[in-house]
Amino acid sequence: MIAAMQTRKDSGIFTNRxxxxxxxxxSDSGKKLGAVLISRPEDVAYLTGFTGEDSFLLIAxxxxxxxxxxxxxxxxxxxxxxxxxxxxxxxxxxxxxxxxRQASLKTIAAQADHLTVNQNKALSKVLRRxxxxxxxxxxRLRGLKDRHEVAAIRRAIAxxxxxxxxxxxxxxxxxxxRAERDVAAELEYLMRQGGAEKPAFETIVAAGPHGSMPHYxxxxxxxxxxxxxxxxxxxxxxxxxxxxxxxxxxxxxxxQLFRIYDVVLKAQRAGIAALxxxxxxxxxxxxxxxxxxxxxxxxxxxxxxxxxLGRNVHEWPSLSWLSKDRLRAGMVVTAEPGIYLPDVxxxxxxxxxxxxxxxxxxxxxxxxxxxxMTLR
Amino acid sequence: MIAAMQTRKDSGIFTNRxxxxxxxxxSDSGKKLGAVLISRPEDVAYLTGFTGEDSFLLIAxxxxxxxxxxxxxxxxxxxxxxxxxxxxxxxxxxxxxxxxRQASLKTIAAQADHLTVNQNKALSKVLRRxxxxxxxxxxRLRGLKDRHEVAAIRRAIAxxxxxxxxxxxxxxxxxxxRAERDVAAELEYLMRQGGAEKPAFETIVAAGPHGSMPHYxxxxxxxxxxxxxxxxxxxxxxxxxxxxxxxxxxxxxxxQLFRIYDVVLKAQRAGIAALxxxxxxxxxxxxxxxxxxxxxxxxxxxxxxxxxLGRNVHEWPSLSWLSKDRLRAGMVVTAEPGIYLPDVxxxxxxxxxxxxxxxxxxxxxxxxxxxxMTLR
Numbered sequence: 001m002i003a004a005m006q007t008r009k010d011s012g013i014f015t016n017r018x019x020x021x022x023x024x025x026x027s028d029s030g031k032k033l034g035a036v037l038i039s040r041p042e043d044v045a046y047l048t049g050f051t052g053e054d055s056f057l058l059i060a061x062x063x064x065x066x067x068x069x070x071x072x073x074x075x076x077x078x079x080x081x082x083x084x085x086x087x088x089x090x091x092x093x094x095x096x097x098x099x100x101r102q103a104s105l106k107t108i109a110a111q112a113d114h115l116t117v118n119q120n121k122a123l124s125k126v127l128r129r130x131x132x133x134x135x136x137x138x139x140r141l142r143g144l145k146d147r148h149e150v151a152a153i154r155r156a157i158a159x160x161x162x163x164x165x166x167x168x169x170x171x172x173x174x175x176x177x178r179a180e181r182d183v184a185a186e187l188e189y190l191m192r193q194g195g196a197e198k199p200a201f202e203t204i205v206a207a208g209p210h211g212s213m214p215h216y217x218x219x220x221x222x223x224x225x226x227x228x229x230x231x232x233x234x235x236x237x238x239x240x241x242x243x244x245x246x247x248x249x250x251x252x253x254x255x256q257l258f259r260i261y262d263v264v265l266k267a268q269r270a271g272i273a274a275l276x277x278x279x280x281x282x283x284x285x286x287x288x289x290x291x292x293x294x295x296x297x298x299x300x301x302x303x304x305x306x307x308x309l310g311r312n313v314h315e316w317p318s319l320s321w322l323s324k325d326r327l328r329a330g331m332v333v334t335a336e337p338g339i340y341l342p343d344v345x346x347x348x349x350x351x352x353x354x355x356x357x358x359x360x361x362x363x364x365x366x367x368x369x370x371x372x373m374t375l376r
Numbered sequence: 377m378i379a380a381m382q383t384r385k386d387s388g389i390f391t392n393r394x395x396x397x398x399x400x401x402x403s404d405s406g407k408k409l410g411a412v413l414i415s416r417p418e419d420v421a422y423l424t425g426f427t428g429e430d431s432f433l434l435i436a437x438x439x440x441x442x443x444x445x446x447x448x449x450x451x452x453x454x455x456x457x458x459x460x461x462x463x464x465x466x467x468x469x470x471x472x473x474x475x476x477r478q479a480s481l482k483t484i485a486a487q488a489d490h491l492t493v494n495q496n497k498a499l500s501k502v503l504r505r506x507x508x509x510x511x512x513x514x515x516r517l518r519g520l521k522d523r524h525e526v527a528a529i530r531r532a533i534a535x536x537x538x539x540x541x542x543x544x545x546x547x548x549x550x551x552x553x554r555a556e557r558d559v560a561a562e563l564e565y566l567m568r569q570g571g572a573e574k575p576a577f578e579t580i581v582a583a584g585p586h587g588s589m590p591h592y593x594x595x596x597x598x599x600x601x602x603x604x605x606x607x608x609x610x611x612x613x614x615x616x617x618x619x620x621x622x623x624x625x626x627x628x629x630x631x632q633l634f635r636i637y638d639v640v641l642k643a644q645r646a647g648i649a650a651l652x653x654x655x656x657x658x659x660x661x662x663x664x665x666x667x668x669x670x671x672x673x674x675x676x677x678x679x680x681x682x683x684x685l686g687r688n689v690h691e692w693p694s695l696s697w698l699s700k701d702r703l704r705a706g707m708v709v710t711a712e713p714g715i716y717l718p719d720v721x722x723x724x725x726x727x728x729x730x731x732x733x734x735x736x737x738x739x740x741x742x743x744x745x746x747x748x749m750t751l752r
Contacts, residue, residue, distance in 0.1 A: 189565035236531065
């Protein structure tokens with residue numbers, strides 16, 4: 001079977017990742033850890049290749065246990081040949097207790113940025129000792145993508161671009177007179193046909209004034225001739241997300257929108273140009289923000305320049321005014337400035353950028369020119 | 377705008393729900409609570425109608441604050457007319473601190489079954505006092521559906537049924553020779569066209585032996601003549617999920633599958649018949665399990681009879697051998713026994729049931745007969 005073959009080929013990657021996590025957790029905590037408990041589903045997937053749910057991972061050096069339940073036993077055995085699959089019959093805490101007893105695991109570190117207050121309490125109780133808080137280790141590791149991950153993100157982007165490209169090639173008839181939600185549905189279907197597992201997030205198709213809400217949900221509003229249509233979409237492929245935004249014009253663009261489109265495009269260029277290893281994430285945001293401010297729209301740029309992209313649509317680092325992080329080679333981030341004018345509409349242009357030792361490398365290929373985005 | 381009109385009509389429901397939560401939190405905790413902090417996104421949506429993300433809700437008696445960020449300010453104001461919208465500029469804990477200072481909120485209860493260890497720490501620090509753990513209150517409230525919620529679940533089910541019905545009406549050509557993932561994609565598109573916001577979960581289309589993995593992900597395997605195809609699918613509509621499973625036959629069914637189909641169907645009937653208020657959730661599971669055991673397949677029924685269904689696909693109560701809960705009128709649950717034979721395939725039949733004072737009421741309407749599920 002395809003799934004099992006893929007896993008066999010890839011299992012070395014997962015083993016290496018688990019060894020790294022265990023080693024770093026030991027050195028970060030300064031304690032003699034017996035094991036590390038991973039509870040966040042995306043982290044479990046990153047470290048195992050497992051695509052199921054409701055499963056925790058215990059790592060102790062080269063050994064690993066996937067604590068799952070009977071719904072996922074067969075799937076876990078196929079997907080994770082290098083792991084012991086433990087099928088729990090009761091609550092997760094009891095499973096952790098059982099495995100740690102069998103393997104004589106004493107001090108266990110756990111994800112304090114994911115484990116709930118109650119889970120922490122239940123685990124501490126059955127293990128009869130507090131868990132060592134593990135803070136942000138996986139977040140930071142996952143923030144630096146290896147070539148397999150960059151390839152997966154590229155595939156996700158390409159499938160997304162092909163889907164919107166197909167719609168745009170159909171021209172106005174694919175937009176004008178149709179409800180926002182119908183355009184979103186067709187775009188998602190095109191991504192699925194292209195090989196996506198699902199949309200990476202709820203597709204935004206916002207016509208005219210709706211574009212002023214950065215996270216608008218597509219509704220029954222029909223797209224009219226002359227509308228600017230903001231589309232924020234992405235495919236989930238092999239567990240990795242794409243995330244782009246384009247504004248499509250169904251007719252002649254108003255001078256006001258033409259102006260802000262130009263400002264946003266220049267802001268994006270300035271933001272992307274600032275994405276060099278060693279520079280601060282904040283400085284990249286400020287580089288884009290300055291362009292918007294200089295044009296007089298500073299208070300209409302309602303969010304940060306962008307965010308890390310990977311298994312989650314929003315992950316570390318944040319390209320925000322609040323960030324204290326520095327950019328590093330291997331980070332994959334979005335660059336998506338926007339200007340939002342209530343009752344008028346909005347423009348956001350979003351692309352995906354790999355930070356490399358030689359500077360920013362844009363992974364998305366779709367045109368950003370008004371001409372190409374104006375439907376025929 | 378449609379969204380704003382819907383909210384205005386519904387805002388009384390949300391206000392009432394918030395009052396209930398605050399009152400019950402006070403009486404449950406036995407403390408003089410100043411406010412309740414809601415962090416779980418589905419709970420925030422249940423209590424506000426807000427459809428955005430990354431936002432917490434503070435409730436103090438009749439007053440409520442939605443702590444969001446600038447991406448969602450306009451949307452929150454439109455969707456939640458009865459709430460104060462607080463646009464935080466920094467971390468969530470700082471926002472909670474600011475609102476609680478302005479409104480003189482002292483003791484605050486929070487969701488210990490959702491708040492992470494780190495969030496709990498950060499909040500306790502800025503508030504200079506520990507949070508009162510709120511355990512399962514929203515889970516239990518949301519487990520009992522009002523008529524608006526039952527109507528939403530019915531809509532979700534109807535859209536799902538219509539989508540699969542459309543595929544089945546096309547006959548074998550809609551299945552045979554097509555990849556599992558293509559059938560899943562078309563089914564999802566039909567749900568979107570029918571008015572779904574998205575699939576409620578990753579659609580399962582498992583051909584032949586793949587049916588033995590309860591949570592199989594559809595792949596590139598082509599469906600063959602004579603395959604049993606297990607389909608587990610649901611639409612998300614108005615924030616509520618549908619969740620059904622059917623097995624579709626592309627040709628003549630083998631005697632072995634015919635036999636287990638019959639056992640599963642009888643087990644489902646027995647499980648549904650046990651869904652009366654006052655009976656234990658466990659007893660409903662055991663009623664179905666007994667049928668499977670008596671037929672000699674006890675160890676092949678890998679999961680529980682079902683689960684609560686609402687804003688989450690899996691919510692309280694669980695119809696499991698581990699459950700200590702009793703059924704109550706207003707619960708909406710799935711009834712989905714299954715038998716899984718490795719390397720052969722699986723049969724699961726899933727319907728949605730409302731527990732009423734007069735017993736179980738099946739909300740789904742799709743045929744379960746082998747004849748109707750055999751393609752022409």
